[in-house]
Amino acid sequence: MTIFILLPAYNEEDSIPALLPRIRDSMRDGGFSYRIVLVDDGSMDETAARAERFAREMPIDILRHSINRGLGETIRDGIEHCVRSGSPGDIVVRMDCDDSQDPSYVAALVEKIESGCDVVVTSRYQPGGGQSGVEGHRKLLSWGAGLYMKLLFPIRGLRDYSCGYRAYRWETLKKAIDVYGNRFIERKDLGFSCTLEKVVKLDLLGARFGEVAHFLHYDRKKSASKMASMPTTWGYLLLALKYSKWFGVRRRFWKRRIGELTGAVSEQTTQTERPATCAASQAA
Numbered sequence: 124m125t126i127f128i129l130l131p132a133y134n135e136e137d138s139i140p141a142l143l144p145r146i147r148d149s150m151r152d153g154g155f156s157y158r159i160v161l162v163d164d165g166s167m168d169e170t171a172a173r174a175e176r177f178a179r180e181m182p183i184d185i186l187r188h189s190i191n192r193g194l195g196e197t198i199r200d201g202i203e204h205c206v207r208s209g210s211p212g213d214i215v216v217r218m219d220c221d222d223s224q225d226p227s228y229v230a231a232l233v234e235k236i237e238s239g240c241d242v243v244v245t246s247r248y249q250p251g252g253g254q255s256g257v258e259g260h261r262k263l264l265s266w267g268a269g270l271y272m273k274l275l276f277p278i279r280g281l282r283d284y285s286c287g288y289r290a291y292r293w294e295t296l297k298k299a300i301d302v303y304g305n306r307f308i309e310r311k312d313l314g315f316s317c318t319l320e321k322v323v324k325l326d327l328l329g330a331r332f333g334e335v336a337h338f339l340h341y342d343r344k345k346s347a348s349k350m351a352s353m354p355t356t357w358g359y360l361l362l363a364l365k366y367s368k369w370f371g372v373r374r375r376f377w378k379r380r381i382g383e384l385t386g387a388v389s390e391q392t393t394q395t396e397r398p399a400t401c402a403a404s405q406a407a
């Protein structure tokens with residue numbers, strides 16, 4: 124089993140020398156076989172050059188966009204790369220590249236996937252979780268966005284909708300690409316809304332969600348936040364219009380299509396043996 128650590132990176136030269144050794148040490152401590160996939164999205168600093176320096180001491184693929192294309196397109200390219208390079212039984216863990224998220228949580232994420240979950244999210248809202256260094260207005264924004272997402276897209280087992288630090292079963296991502304194709308992440312220009320879009324589309328596919336408690340060290344962040352609230356908000360509104368459980372205009376279409384396609388897709392996608400329940404989903 125290989126763990127792909129997917130890092131979207133935009134102007135993260137200061138974080139890379141701290142984050143990559145942290146990942147290496149956590150993977151060694153957990154005895155994991157791993158591969159880092161860093162997608163440099165047209166950074167104007169030394170992000171790619173600094174990552175390359177680590178290529179001699181750890182397994183790392185560096186994908187490059189020559190111009191900045193945004194988080195949605197970056198994540199889509201990174202996921203496609205992991206699905207192409209991986210195989211059934213592998214796990215894709217997507218983390219921020221700003222060094223605010225600790226790679227030591229990978230062990231708990233993997234354990235939860237092995238307990239039967241398809242997607243496991245690191246959550247500030249589980250007992251033992253939390254955050255430091257997040258400013259008041261960002262906390263308020265995040266709280267409001269969280270409430271909006273929970274009301275419009277209730278997903279069993281999921282409380283922290285906006286945290287991108289998550290583990291995905293390889294088979295689940297493969298199925299999403301097979302079914303949705305280029306529509307898995309549709310609006311690549313709408314800020315960070317792709318983080319919500321992935322869980323909404325995976326929920327429609329029938330993925331089982333779980334969470335592990337996570338403490339976010341936002342005070343350790345070395346780069347300025349790239350969260351652009353306007354495009355992200357537009358993205359959230361558009362997603363609600365199309366996919367909300369209550370009134371989404373494309374929801375019924377995709378439900379029907381998934382029903383038609385799933386048989387054919389699951390024949391192509393070899394599912395590994397796994398327990399029938401996802402422990403966290405049962406509890407939440």
Ligand SMILES: Nc1nc2c(ncn2[C@@H]2O[C@H](COP(=O)(O)OP(=O)(O)O)[C@@H](O)[C@H]2O)c(=O)[nH]1
Nearest residue numbers: 131132133164193194197219220221348349350
């Ligand atoms: N590839 C790419 N990555 C981005 C872009 N904007 C942000 N990121 C990355 O997405 C992650 C989240 O951004 P970050 O600034 O940490 O957001 P915050 O933690 O929510 O304030 C980081 O790893 C960034 O480097 C972008 O335009 N392209």
Ligand SMILES: [Mg+2]
Nearest residue numbers: 219220221223
């Ligand atoms: Mg971050």
